[in-house]
Amino acid sequence: MTGPTESAPHDGASSAPADPDRRPTLAVWKFASCDGCQLSLLDCEDELLSLADAVNIAHFTEMSRATVSGPYDVSLVEGSITTPADARRIKQIRESSRRLVTIGACATAGGIQGLRNFAASGEYARTVYAHPEYITSLDTSTAIAEHVDVDFELHGCPIDRLQLLEVITATLAGRRPVIAGHSVCQECKGRGTVCLLVSQGIACLGPVTRTGCGALCPTVGRGCFGCFGPAETTNTPSLAAQLRRQGMAPVEMSRLFRTFNASAPAFLEESVAQGGSLPVARGVAVHPDGPEEDS
């Protein structure tokens, strides 16, 4: 990550600009995904119109048929790279964006469609389509940061809309977004939620999952299933040992770590340690330590 002193795309953009022509530009891009993270922007019902006053939403296909050509001050990118054309498109978007922020588990870790990374080449296409030859699709689903430099990664499946507003505000102001990197487990402790893992033996990824959702699942009596991916520091072997003592089979543990953030390094390593298949290398290297988040 670049430091917080890095100059903003537009100095002073954080104060509400009165002149519409000087508003910073925001673009929203979609790759392989469910639309839920960009919907989070439209779900800012109380802030949407004032956001549109403060920034020029220059490209957002889901919201508008009008589009302004780049360059853009900030690009938000949803989705993962799964086709050769998209691998080229993300490079063009990077070139036309001063700041590029990835939003959601697909963009930051390849998403649920990244499970194809563990299957034999072409197997998935043959399962779904009568004519796989009509389909142009890569055998892998990869995070945006494996293709271009990314200025900030916002995690979640889906992202949290208040975190999204913080990222947009901070990025326009040229400061680093204030987004917590601690675990769901710590969030539960802060809220006084009784630990499901200890008190009821319910499998929970809370100790190794990044906070951001507000520890939603434990509050409804359900173990965390890892929507926000690995926390900044994790000890997955320790959690796995605890789950094993509670009688969880390796295949179940492998599934638990292998959902929306299956290719995030900490979850990938643990799912493999539990006997899950290795990712099949097809020209896109899997880095055990993960790609650098930024240049």
Place this chain on the structure above:
Amino acid sequence: MTHGSHPPRVIGVEGLSRVEGEGSLRVEVHDGTVIDVALEIFEPPRYFEALLVGRHFTEAPDITARICGICPVAYQMSACAAMEDACGVTVDERVNRLRRLLYCGEWIQSHALHIYLLHAPDFLGCADAVELAQLDRGAVERGLQIKRTGNLVMETVGGRAVHPVNVRVGGFYRAPDPASVTALIEPLRRARDAALATVEWVAGFDFPDVTGDYRFVALRDGGRYAIEGGRPASSEGLDVSPVEFADLVVEEHVARSTALHARLGGHDPYLTGPLARYALNVGGLSPLAAEAAVRAGLGPVCTNPFRSIVVRAVELVFACEEALSLAESYEPPDPPAAAVTPRPGVGTGVTEAPRGLLFHQYEIDGSGTIRWARIVPPTSQNQLTIEADLRRVAQGALELGDDELQWRCEQSVRNHDPCISCAAHFLDVTVVPS
């Protein structure tokens, strides 16, 4: 193709806007006749039917929710219904009512999104809702207020608006406490009133004079307006069980689309969604919604696709009233979920997503592991009818200039609120004139 000496007129839109997901549209005209139309879906395939194989049956609701961030509840409900069918489990009526309440939240959120942010700007000549807000900020704020209420229902019952966390096969992880459900009543009353104003607002739009020739397919649910279950029925008298319906629907894979095209019995295109539900369930509307429909000038069947925005607004009134009634009579299910023990077999689940029928089918083994999966989203089922509409609309509007004709064609596609992310693929609009 045979045609005259003039080059063809081609209208094309790559990157169709104000729809969920990515697609394009193309219309080709030779000598005053539309000779080809295509709704192309380019959304990259995500292979859900393949990645579900080998997963546990209890994971299907959360995994398939990720097919669509706009209608995750529809995916969760169809997945639960299919798994409960496979395991021979019937859930408690209070669980069903809570599911219906959650689903109403999604209808409210999704319909408000489509009416105000995606569709209404077309009728008022605006590029988007931001431009519309410059003309009528109050209207857009009213839409956002309704949408916020839908999200509030989903957060209260489901724990989260996008990809709710509280749904499980058999019911819910925890029943919401009665005070939190009671707190929905006032916002729902305001949303219902705003929905009534919505019907009045959209009924005053100008509608191109177009009549579609539709084979409607929707669920019927014992006389009430179908949402979370029922029997598939058609305007031509079909009335079958979910599994019989699944057998009737034949999907074909065509080169231009990563979505599969569905036909009944392998030959008949059909339409699901608000127009179909309305035609087959009009007697089940709540009193206020039924009155609003009459005031808006809707008969018992609406076949002008541009007036689907009015039908959607009537359903918005209905969903608010229904949610209100469910919230007022809420009794927490206890236990919140039925115990579901896996057994080998096939299960089918069909529910009404905001934009149309969504069915899931799974085979599981005795350990609960998924052996195969089949998911047929509304847009796959509607795609052939959307193309037929496009042909009809374009043919009737050839006097328009290219820009206006292109916009009309886009609007024609948006009439059906296609969800391209659901169809797993992308849609592209292009008009080619000669």
